[in-house]
Amino acid sequence: MKRVIKGILVSVFSLMVIFNAYAQDHTLLIGLIPEQNIFRQFQRFLPLTEYLSKKIDREVKLTILSRYGDIIDRFSSRNMDGAFFGVLTGYLAIKKMDVEPSVVPIELDGSSETSGYIIVRRDSGIESVKDMQGKVIAFVDRATVRGYLFPIIYFKRHGINDIKTFFKEFYFTGSNDASVYAVVDGRADIGCVKANIYEAILARDPTLRKELKIIATSPLMPLSVLCLKKSLPEKLKTKITEILLNMKNDKEGKEVLKRMELKGFRRASMNDFKVVDDIFRELNIDPETYRY
Amino acid sequence: MRNRIIKYLSIIFIFFSMGGIIAFISTQRVTSDLKVLINLHRVETFRQDLIINIKTVQNNLFTIGTTFGPELDIIVENVLSLDKAVNRCLECHHSSEVTGKLDRLRTLVEKYKDALSAFITTTANPERIHRLKEVAAEIGNLLLQDAEEMTYFAHQKLQYKTEKAIEKVNKIRELLILVLFITMIFGFFTAMALTRDIVRPIEKLRIAAEKVASGELGYSVDISDPPEFAHLGESFNKMSRSLKEQQEKTLEYVSKLRELHRITLSMHLVTEKKNIINEFVKGVVDVIDADGVLLFLYNPDHDLFSLEQFITKKSYLKRKEIKYSGEIIRKIYQGCGKKATMLYKNEEALRAFSEDNFEAENLYVLWIKHKNKLSGFLLIINVKGTITGEDTRILSIIANNFAVAIENTLLYEDIKLQMKNLKETQDQLIQAAKLAAIGELAATVAHELNNPLTTILGYTELIKEEEISETIKKDLDIIEAESLRARDIVRQLLEFSRKRPLQLTELDINETLQEVIKFLSPNIKKSSIKLLTEFSPLPNTLADKDQIKQVFLNLINNAVQAMPEGGVLTIKTGLQDSNIFIEVSDTGIGIPEDILPRIFEPFFTTKKEKGTGLGLSISYRIIESHGGKIYVKSQKGKGTTFKVLLPIKKHV
DSSP, X not given: OHHHHHHHHHHHHHHHHHHHHHHHHTEEEEEEOOSSOHHHHHHHHHHHHHHHHHHHTSEEEEEEOSSTTHHHHHHHHTTOSEEEEOHHHHHHHHHHSSEEEEEEEEETTSOSEEOEEEEEEGXXXXXXXXXXXXXXXXXXXXXXXXXXXXXXXXXXXXXXXXXXXXXXXXXXXXXXHHHHHHHHTTSOSEEEEEHHHHHHHHHHOXXXXXXXXXXXXXXXXXXXXXXXXXXXXXXXXXXXXXXXXXXXXXXXXHHHHHHHTEEEEEEOOGGGGHHHHHHXXXXXXXXXXXXX | OHHHHHHHHHHHHHHHHHHHHXXXXXXXXXXXXXXXXXXXXXXXXXXXXXXXXXXXXXXXHHHTTSTTOOOHHHHHXXXXXXXXXXXXXXXXXXXXXXXXXXXXXXXHHHHHHHHHHHHHHOBOOHHHHHHXXXXXXXXXXXXXXXXXXXXXXXXXXXXXXXXXXXXXXHHHHXXXXXXXXXXXXXXXXXXXXXXXXXXXXHHHHHHHHHHHHTTOTTOOOOOOSSHHHHHHHHHHHHHHHHHHHHHHHHHHHHHHHHXXXXXXXXXXXXXXXXXXXHHHHHHHHHHSOEEEEEEEEEETTTTEEEEEEEEESSOXXXXXXXXXXXXXXHHHHHHHOSSEEEEETTOHHHHHHHTTTOOOSEEEEEEEEETTEEEEEEEEEEEOSOOOHHHHHHHHHHHHHHHHHHHHHHHHHHHHHHHHHHHHHHHHHHHHHHHHHHHHHHHHHHHHHHHHHHHHHHHHHHHHHSOOOHHHHHHHXXXXXXXXXXXXXXXXXXXXXXXXXXXXXXXXXXXXXXXXXXXXXXXXXXXXXXXXXXXXXXXXXXXXXXXXXXXXXXXXXXXXXXXXXXXXXXXXXXXXXXEEEEEEEOOSSOOOTTTGGGTTSTTOOSSGGGOOXXXXXXXXXXXXXXXXXXXXXXXXXXXXXXXXXEEOOOOO
C-alpha cells in the first residue's frame, strides 16, 4: 500500500516538474537596456511583447536592467531568450555568449542608425574641449559606445587621456535621457547622449533646444540590436525575426510600431558591429578584457 | 362617445406620460448622479490606489540597493501601476481646478519617474547617488502630499454630491407621488364620468328591451348623446318598430287565417248548396275590399257558367241572369293559367266578362277547380288596393274549400237519398214480411172460419123458414147479418192472403180514376165534400185495372170517411221523373203522428167497427206488386195526403 502511495506521489511530483518546465519553456523573456528612462523604455516595448505573444502563441515578457553592462552578466542568470542590446553590449554578448543578431529597429525617419552627442548647456560657456576642464561630465554607461567610448575617443583625439584629472567629476547616469536631464538640471556640465534619444527629448520639450548645444557627434551606428539566444529553436528564431520584419505590413503590427515610434525592423548582421571593432582598435582595448 | 373616451384617455395618457417623462428624466438624473457617485467612489479607489502606489514606490526607493530591495522589474511594475493610476484619474472628467491639480500630479509623476530612473541607473559617487535619492524621495513626498490633499477634497465633494443626490431623489419621489395622485384623481373622475355616460343609455336601453320583451312592441327610446348610443338607440327603435310591424303583419295574417278558418268551417258546416254558396261569397267579401263579388258555376248539361250568387255595393249589375259560354271561359282560363288573375279595363278578357253585364275598372278572376276541372269562377269587381300573393293564396284556399264543400254537399245529398231509399226499402221489406205472415195467418183463420160461418148461415136460413116468432126472426136476422159480415171479412182475408197474378192491361189512370170517382160520387155528395181534381195528361201504363181501382177506391173512401163534417177532397195526377203520380188529399182530422208508421199494417184501423183494417194493407201490396210506391203525409187537424207512384210500363 505504502509503495502504491509513494508511486502516486512520485508520479504527481514528476508531472508537476514537467508541467513547470513546460510552462517555463512557454515564456519568452526579452531583456531591455536602460537606453532611456527605464519606465519609458519598458512602456515603449510593452506593445511589442503583446504583439509577439499573440503571433507566436507564447507568452513574451520584458525585463529591464539598471545598467547597460548588467545585461551581459544577467542574460544567463535571468535565463533571457533575447535582448535589445546596444551596439557595444550586443557586440560583447555575441563575443561572450551564444546569441545571434536578429533585427535592428528603424526610426520613423527611416534610419536604423544614430550618432552619439556630447552636449553642454548654452549658458555654460563651453565651446570646446578646452573649456571642459574642471567640469562635471555625465556619461551614460561604460558599456555604451555613444555614451562612453565615443566621448573617450573624442577626448583622446583632443589630447585628453585621463578624464579623472581633466574633469572635476565624471559619473554614469545609466541612461541617455538621464544624461540630458543631468545637463539641463545642472547636475552635470557636459553630457554624453545617444542622438535619437536627445532628439526625442527635444521634440517633447522644444525649449531645451535653446538651452542645450551639441559639441561633438559620433559616426552613425545601429540604434540597438535584438539578439536571440542561439539555443532557441531555429524555427522560433526565424519566426520571431520574420514577424518583426513584416510588422510594417500588418495592420496590428503597424499600430504597435506607431506606439513604439518606429517605422519597422530590418535584418541585423555582424556588419552592424564593425564600428565597435574600430573603436576598440583605436582605443587599443581588448574586448575580452574590457571592464564595463 | 368614442371621441370623449379618446379625449379622457388622452388626458390620462398625457398625465401618465408626464409622470413617465418625469420618472424617466428623474431616473436619468438620479442614474447620472449615481454614475457620478459611483465614478467618484471609483476615483476614490483610484486615488487610494495611487496613494498606495506612491507609498509602495517610495518604499521601493528607500530599499533600493539594500538586501530587502525589490527586483528592478518589480519597481518598474510598481511605477507603471502608479503611472496607470494617475492616467486613470486623468481619464475622468474633472473641473478645471481638479484637472489643474491632476496635471500637476502628472508632471510630478513624470518628474518622479525621471528622478527614480536617474537614481536607479546612475553610477556615481555616493553623495551624488544620495542626492539623486533625496530628489526622488522629495518628489515622491510631494506627490503623496498632493494625492492625499486631492483625496481629501474629493472625499468632501463625494459627500456633498451624495447628499445632493439623496436630496434630488427625495424631490423626485415627491414629484412622482404628486403626479400619480393627480393622475389617479383625474382617472377616478374620468371613470365616473365615462361610467355615467355609458350606464345611463344602457339603462334606458335595458328598460326599453324589457318593455319590448313584455309585449310593448314599437316602444322607442330617446338617446341623443353620446352619438354611438344614439345610433344604438336608433337601431333599437328601428328594431322595435320592425317587430311591431312584423307582429301586426303576423296578427293580420293570423286574422286572415282565422277568417279563412271561419269561412271554410262555415262552408263545411252547412250542407245546403245554397248556404255554402252564400258563405263563400260573403267570405270573399270579408277578405277583399271590392265593389262586388260574383260567383259563377258550371252547368255541364248546357256547357254554361251561370251566375249563382253575387254581392255588390252598388247596382253594378245591369241584369241578374248572366251566363258565359263554357268555351269562352275555358279559353280565358287557359290564357291565364294561374289560380287567379287580375284584369284591367283595356284587356280583352275583362271586356269578355263585362260585356253589357257590368262596368269595371279592374276585375279579379279567381278560378274554382275541382279534381283538375274548372267548376266555376269568382269575379271580384273593382278591387281596392292591391291583392297580395298572400291574399291570392287565401282566396285560392277558400275557393278550393268551396269546391270541396260543394262536392261534399252533392255527396251528402246523394248519401241522404240513398239512405232514404234504403230506409224505405227496409220498411217495405219489413212491411212485406209482416203482411206475408199476417196473410198466411189470415188464410188459415179464414179457411177455418168459412165452414162454420156457412153452416151458421145455412141453419139460420132453415130456422127462418120455420114458424117462428117475430122476435126470434129478428134475432135470426141479426145472426144472419153478422155472419154475412163475418164471411165478408173472411173473404177479404182470403183476398188479402191470396197472391193473385196481375192481369196487366194498358191502363189510362185518369180514366180509371174518373170511373172510381163516378162510383163514389153519391157518397161524396152525401158527405158535403167538395171535390177538386187536377188531372195532368198521362201516358198509358201496364197495370191490373181491378186492383188499381180497388186502391183508388180505398184511398178515396178513407178520405171521405176522414171528413165526416165535410171538407175538400183533392185528387191530382201527374208525372214525376219516370213515374205517374196520383195524389189524394183530404182536409180531415189527420192521422196522429205516432200511428202514422203503422197505417199500412193489416188489421190496423182507427175506424173501429167501420173498417177491417185491411184496405190500406191491400192497397200497399197492390201498388208494390206493380213496382210502385205509396206515401202518406198527415198533419193532425189539417188533413192527410196519400201519394201513389206508379212506374210507366209499356208492352215489350
